[in-house]
């Protein structure tokens with residue numbers, strides 16, 4: 414059976430059209446699914462019984478089931494381990510900020526990219542997530558907390574740009590005003606740097622309507638040599654190719670670029686690293702301002718043997734960047750008392 418939550422409103426309209434139904438039915442059913450969040454077709458009371466039965470013959474309404482939830486006593490961050498229909502596990506994180514809530518969601522089961530500091534990649538990539546499975550992670554968080562999510566980061570397990578078609582479908586669904594209606598400007602896609610896909614994303618919508626989502630690049634090193642030691646993808650694309658692609662994204666969309674930089678003690682956190690990073694990221698934002706560098710003190714992952722720098726070392730790195738005119742922020746360590754690093758909870762469940 415297919416998951417009806419995988420369908421965009423347009424795809425739903427096409428399906429209903431093939432049943433001989435009027436186009437406005439798509440809007441009604443989409444709202445039942447993505448705004449009112451019904452769990453069965455019978456709850457769609459303004460839809461005829463015949464149509465409800467027909468839909469139920471072909472589709473299910475998918476749902477992510479939380480197998481485990483860890484709640485931070487420090488800040489209320491919730492980390493979810495979800496079990497999918499096929500028995501796969503993925504993780505999602507609900508983060509509470511002062512004025513909004515952010516959902517960090519996964520795009521694949523596991524990840525093939527092999528970044529050394531990441532637990533999600535230890536068993537490789539098992540499969541892509543569907544658009545519905547991405548949305549369901551957010552819906553499950555809202556059901557559990559009773560609070561609305563307004564910002565989404567696709568930064569959990571998986572490389573979203575390698576699941577491109579489903580990612581596009583998910584963004585279409587989650588930003589649709591007849592459903593959840595999250596503004597595209599509040600959606601951030603985080604990539605380890607798949608250069609052709611960055612160009613493709615930049616050119617979505619043609620010359621008329623650019624994709625207004627934010628792009629974050631997992632950079633993690635200021636030179637190709639160092640990056641290759643941390644991230645196998647660096648064997649494929651150089652930093653100069655990557656920064657060109659990111660500039661192109663900025664030129665097309667004018668969305669601010671973010672560069673993620675996991676600080677690993679003794680590997681990429683020296684004053685020279687900061688200087689090289691600042692040089693690399695010069696002119697990556699609007700005139701008079703720079704791109705933003707998110708510094709993430711790495712969560713130690715036993716399997717990778719990587720160490721976390723001290724708070725002072727992180728501050729020194731940030732200050733050095735700022736001396737060169739680059740904005741840096743040390744990521745607020747939400748949920749530091751729970752299994753913070755991406756993929757750790759899932760790994761434990763397999764252990």
Ligand code: SF4
Pocket residue numbers: 524525526527528531532533534569570571572604605631755
């Ligand atoms: S950091 Fe992201 S891209 Fe790299 S292995 Fe982990 S999930 Fe994959």
